[in-house]
Amino acid sequence: MDGSSAHGPGNGPVDRSCARTRGWVDEAVRRVVADANRSADTHLHAFPLPEAWGIDLYLKDESVHPTGSLKHRLARSLFLYGLANGWIREGTTVVEASSGSTAVSEAYFARLIGVDFVTVVPRSTSPEKIALIERYGGRCHYVDRPPEMYEEAEKLAAQTGGHYMDQFTYAERATDWRGNNNIAESVFEQLSMERHPVPEWIVVGAGTGGTSATIGRYLRYRRHHTRLAVVDPENSAFFPGWVTGAGDYATGMPSRIEGIGRPRMEPSFVPDVIDVMVPVPDAASIAAMRHLDRVTGLCAGGSTGTNMWGVWQLVARMLREGVRGSVVTLICDGGERYRHSYYDDTWVARQDMELEPYTGAIERFLATGDWEPPAE
Structure with a gap:
């Protein structure tokens, strides 16, 4: 033998490092981290609820990121x-x-x-x-x-x-769920000066499942009593898969609500960190999104409307149970992306959606505290 092998000449160590490659990666990481460092945290807006309810509602505005979304x-x-x-x-x-x-x-x-x-x-x-x-x-x-x-x-x-x-x-594995300025840690830091700094509920949708996994893990890691609710639009596999425990559940149908809902259970979706799942009709998502815009001027996309429909159900539950506290949800992206769809009456009509029953339910609830959603 000539002293060489598959392990290298003389069985010595094989050096696969390359200073040029590592130098490029170092610079790439610096650029990505610097992008985060020069970005302020996203706003936490307060939604006006009746003072007598003793419930505070906050919306974390992820639409202000440089690319406009969560x-x-x-x-x-x-x-x-x-x-x-x-x-x-x-x-x-x-x-x-x-x-x-x-x-x-x-x-x-x-x-x-x-x-x-x-x-x-x-x-x-x-x-x-x-x-x-x-x-x-x-x-x-x-x-x-x-x-x-x-x-x-x-x-x-x-x-x-x-x-x-x-x-x-x-x-679900790329984000550090323990902290490091993830979205859950950010929410709790921003709530620290509020009268209910530990929310009763955090409400999010699931697209990949990464956000719900991060928040659910963080809540357990920090031992908060906060419960996690995940809302799911029509045609999505997440809700029925969660209910049945079928990790391979599939509908094979796309969601009409951009950014959330999937035709199959995705690997990043972690069912066991979720306390409640709420199925949401697409018409309810669009009605709630438009109502948010009218009441607050916060123009958001359809997935934010899905969040809001879930929020109203949970706030109604808190009222029935006499629970005071706070609820947090997300503005996932800006509504300007949907001016030719969700905000277009002609598009909505083509989808055979009736928004008024859902809009009426929200308005009556905020006026009276009585939650009476349309019969499905």
């Missing part, structure tokens, strides 16, 4: 996770399966660190969302049917030698 936090975490794991390097093409806000935010971070970004989207994706992705230098790769997105993204990453970000698998 998904900015997720994209930042996914990029840091990919960089720290050695999956994203200089010249790596980052690939995702998303036609929504996650793709917009990931395109932003890809441009920030100087790598290419491609997202797999259905051909039915709105021109407005395509334009947002392309604004940040992203490229869209089209498929005919939404269920084809996952496999096509994997294939595209393999063909390009790139990295498939796979938000639906890695969302």
Whole structure:
């Protein structure tokens, strides 16, 4: 033998490090962290409820992130996770399966660190969302049917030698649920001066499941009595999967509420940290979203409306039980993205949605304290 082996010449150590590669990763991480460092925390708005109720409602406004949605936090975490794991390097093409806000935010971070970004989207994706992705230098790769997105993204990453970000698998593990300025820690810090600093409920939707997993784990880690409610729109697999305990539950149908609801149970969805799940009709989501805009001037998207419909049910429950305290939910993204859909009466009519019964239920509740939602 010549003294060499598969382990290297003379069986010595094999050095796979590269100063140039590590230097590029160091700089990429610095840029992503610096983006967070120069961003102020998102606002926590107070919603005006009747003083006699003794209940305070807060909305954490995630629409003020640079890319306009809650998904900015997720994209930042996914990029840091990919960089720290050695999956994203200089010249790596980052690939995702998303036609929504996650793709917009990931395109932003890809441009920030100087790598290419491609997202797999259905051909039915709105021109407005395509334009947002392309604004940040992203490229869209089209498929005919939404269920084809996952496999096509994997294939595209393999063909390009790139990295498939796979938000639906890695969302729950990429975010540090113990703290480190995650969304749960931020909420509790912002509530610290309020009269009910530990909320009775936090209400969120589930798209990947990453946000609900982070908040649910944090509540247990910090031993807060706060309960977590997750709202779910029509056609989504999360609610029936949670109720039945079927981890492979699938509806095969897309959600009409952007950013939340999935046709299958996703790997990042963690059912055991959720206390209550609330199914929400799509018409209720749109009605609640529009009501929020009229009452507060906070123009938000449909997923925020889904949150609000769940909030009203839980506030009504607190009133019935004589519980005083606070409730927190999220403004997930801004309503300007939906001026041709959720805020368009013609679009709503084409969806065969009747908003008035749900709007009336909200208005009567806030006027009388009596919760009487329309019969389903």
